[in-house]
Amino acid sequence: MTVIGIVGLPGSGKSEAANVAADMGVPVVTMGDVIREECRDRGLDPATHHGDVATALREENGPGAIAERSLPVIERERTDGDTVLVDGIRSDVEVEAFRDAFGGDFLLVKVDAPFELRAERLDLRGRDAGREDGGESLEDRDERELGFGMGEAMEMADLELDNTESLAAFQRKVRTLLREGPEAIQS
Numbered sequence: 001m002t003v004i005g006i007v008g009l010p011g012s013g014k015s016e017a018a019n020v021a022a023d024m025g026v027p028v029v030t031m032g033d034v035i036r037e038e039c040r041d042r043g044l045d046p047a048t049h050h051g052d053v054a055t056a057l058r059e060e061n062g063p064g065a066i067a068e069r070s071l072p073v074i075e076r077e078r079t080d081g082d083t084v085l086v087d088g089i090r091s092d093v094e095v096e097a098f099r100d101a102f103g104g105d106f107l108l109v110k111v112d113a114p115f116e117l118r119a120e121r122l123d124l125r126g127r128d129a130g131r132e133d134g135g136e137s138l139e140d141r142d143e144r145e146l147g148f149g150m151g152e153a154m155e156m157a158d159l160e161l162d163n164t165e166s167l168a169a170f171q172r173k174v175r176t177l178l179r180e181g182p183e184a185i186q187s
């Protein structure tokens with residue numbers, strides 16, 4: 001069994017990687033869903049309290065809290081000992097939590113695309129990038145994510161998936177990783 005964690009800056013292609021996994025029947029655990037579940041356990045509406053509950057979880061149980069909460073969900077999904085993909089890792093502390101839990105069965109994959117390409121793609125997606133209406137710019141989002149420890153998390157990656165070609169090429173690369181393992185990938 002392999003637990004594959006995905007890291008990368010906003011717009012790099014993490015969700016697309018998760019979509020490929022889901023299409024292949026590989027379970028995807030989204031750490032945001034874990035927070036939403038915690039909201040419901042606390043009787044709070046995830047639509048309005050997502051950020052508060054994420055902050056509260058970290059304050060109450062330390063910076064690795066959300067990763068820790070994801071562990072039983074991952075265990076639940078690894079029924080046949082198959083691969084599970086985890087999306088939503090934000091920091092080195094969370095990477096450490098997964099490494100402690102899964103040891104050599106944990107593979108950290110960094111999805112990489114340069115700023116301009118991410119900005120362009122997010123523009124096409126119709127949210128996030130270069131907003132002039134008071135929304136957060138991609139620079140600010142990058143800054144915020146790096147502030148959580150995303151830079152350190154990315155530096156810990158076991159494997160880098162370049163996403164500078166077409167979407168189809170990226171999807172092929174992710175499928176190869178999930179089917180054949182990291183040895184089959186040449187950056």
Ligand SMILES: Nc1ncnc2c1ncn2[C@@H]1O[C@H](COP(=O)(O)OP(=O)(O)OP(=O)(O)O)[C@@H](O)[C@H]1O
Binds near residue numbers: 013124
């Ligand atoms: N190789 C590619 N070619 C064209 N478009 C792409 C490519 N990879 C991703 N995209 C598109 O770029 C946008 C951002 O990708 P995606 O949502 O997967 O990024 P993300 O890392 O999950 O971002 P966020 O952190 O904002 O959730 C999406 O609209 C996606 O379809």
